[in-house]
Amino acid sequence: MSNNKIGLFERFSNVATKFTGSSPAFISAVVIVLAWGLSGPIFDYSETWQLVINTGTTIITFLMVFLIQKAQNKDSKAIQLKLNELIAAHEKASNRMVDIEDLTEEELDQFHKFYVTLAKLAKNESNIHQSHSIDVAQKLHYRKAIKLAQTLSDETQPSKDC
Template sequence: MAARVPELPSEVSRRIGPFDRFAGFAGRLTSRAVFFAFCVVLILVWAPSILLIRDVDTWQLIINTATTIITFLLVALLQNSSSRSDLAVQHKLNALAQGLGDLMEHLNDPDASERDLLRDRDELRKAVGLERFEGSDAAD
């Protein structure tokens, strides 16, 4: 049985799982100049190691293995971050569309209470910051 997808910002869980927190941290870290500098240093350390290793095949295998592992892990983390971002944007758009529809309906309804209008306005405001609270387990 699939979990109910939250429709309003107030229904979105504020819990973010450990993997999502780690993926977010890794995404922020790898998008900085420090990580790029680390990669450059890795190449600069590896390149002259041919003098110690002497076997070209082993020397190439070392860098190929290292870069393949790093790439594989970063692709998994990037996919997690991308999926969470896409889901958050979709929830935000759904909440905004529904909130605007409700607000327009209440504005055209002479019997609408002030409390209903305030509730709709608050839901729209919450939708603006919705992506902060999205985790990959939110749609599970």
């Protein structure tokens, strides 16, 4: 996407996010706090002197909350898109996981239960490197159960030799 299509706020937030997370921004903040602290005797540590730093830090904190949230939202969206691409590209991955972040808390809890079950099934695997999607795991588990039941049934059948 070209810079022409990026809005003014988007460009500002990108620059501000990069700057506020930099060493020069931290050093600037330290210098401001030191200058304020050293100016205390000049202003006789008055209420106005204290109000200056309190007001300044409150305003900066208030604005930074929104800036940080915007950066988090953008990063989260980029990560979700990358994960969706990996899921879509892997033929054995469950496509149910694409856009899972849009589900309700209850729906996410259901998926969590599936993965708990999947973990329990994996503990019973003889091959520790074996992995399955949710869809495949349950089918394989039922196949194994049927095979075991057939094996047990064959063992309990009277022999034809008798």
